[in-house]
Amino acid sequence: MRGLPPRIVYIAGYGHSGSTLLNIILGQHPDAMGAGELFRLAGPAWRSGELCSCGEPLQSCPVWREIVRRWEGEAGSGAMAAYRELQAICESRRPWQPRRADRDAYGRLSLGLFAAIREVTGKPVIVDSSKLPARAAALARVPGLDLRVLHLVRDGRGVAWSLRRRMAKDLQAGLQAAKRQRSALRTGLMWMLANLATERTARGLAPGRAMRLRYETLVAEPVESLTRVGELAGLDMRGLAASLAAGGSLAPGHVMAGNRLRMAGTLSLRADSEWQRLLPAGQRRLIEGLCLPVMRRYGYPPLAGAS
Structure with missing residues (x-):
């Protein structure tokens, strides 16, 4: 594999849209490493000892410990800190472009990280579910990287319902910090901005290097969705x-960062549509008022007959 550019399937979009689930699904393939939210590796995930889905802290997990050892062995012992600083520059939403030297250094370290993952796991395809459109745009500018962007979307009303839930910090369950309730207004705005930014990045890629997938379609039609x-x-x-369509279970493998699904041991594919019954009507109408043109484009019309 050394002579081939690292192939990255980057799951982009907004949070609470099923990215961890899709990462785990793709990681079941013998040629794919479901890595998780790689943007967190050089930051809080490694420093604070977040858990890998295998149950070990990242610094103790035999897979991630070896990945970081090889990465720093090639790039130098300061690679982690340097990458963290370069991410803040190159993966930001600032209106100006980073310096050429910063872009080049960011590209070298990104390639080094992906190469280390590929060498340790022996898997030619790496799935990065970081979601951030700005990271997708930054990786798209790295020469020598075979980037494929998978734009994953979920009905914004379902996302709003998911973000209404409060959850206490629980490291063993994969919750690195307490989850506070988010307002429907903020969720609607961020959902729209993140998805539009992902569309813009996808349009800049070569034909066949990007696709859009709805979470709802994935769980309802897994064979057709995963074939695409x-x-x-x-x-x-x-x-x-x-x-999966026959009810097969999933083993999370070595997913770093992401939601609590990755710590479940095993899981199965099932729809999460309780928002249709439980999301307050006022919040549903707020999301629809803010996002309806984009929602319609993704196949999410207003609920029929809803008051």
């Missing part, structure tokens, strides 16, 4: 898709 994702990633997903 496989075409994007260059993976034959038909056998895995058939297994």
Whole structure:
């Protein structure tokens, strides 16, 4: 694999849209490493000893410990700190462009990280579910990287319902910090901005290097959905898709960062649509008022007959 550019399937969009689930699904393929939210590796995940989905802190996990050892062995012992600083520059939403030297250094360290993951795991495809559109845009500018962007969207009303839940910090369950309730107004605005930014990045890629997938379609039609994702990633997903459609379970593997699904041990594919019953009507109307043109484009019309 050394002669080939690292192939990255980058799951982009807004949070609480099923990115951890999709990362775990793709990581079941023997040629894919479901890595998780890689943007966090050089920051809080490694420094604070967040848990890998195998149950070990990242610094003790045999896979991630070896990945970081190889990465720093090639790039130098300060690679982690340097990458963290360069991410703040190159993955930001600032209106100005980073300096050429910063872009080049960011590209070298990104390539080094992906190469270390590929060498340690022996898997040619790496799934990064960082979601951040700005990171997708930064990686798209790295020469020598085979980037495929998978724009994952979920109905903004479902996202708003998910973000209404408060959760206490629970490291063993994969919650690195307490989850506070988010307002429907903030969720609607951020949902729209993140998805529009992802669209813009996807349009800048070569044909066949980006696709959009709805969370709702993934859980309702896994075979068709994963066949399309496989075409994007260059993976034959038909056998895995058939297994999931038949009720097969998922093993999270070595996913770093992401939601609590990754700590579940095993999980299965199922829809989460309780927002249709439980989201307050006022918040639903607020989301629809803010986001309806984008929602319609993604196939999310107002609820029929809803008051």
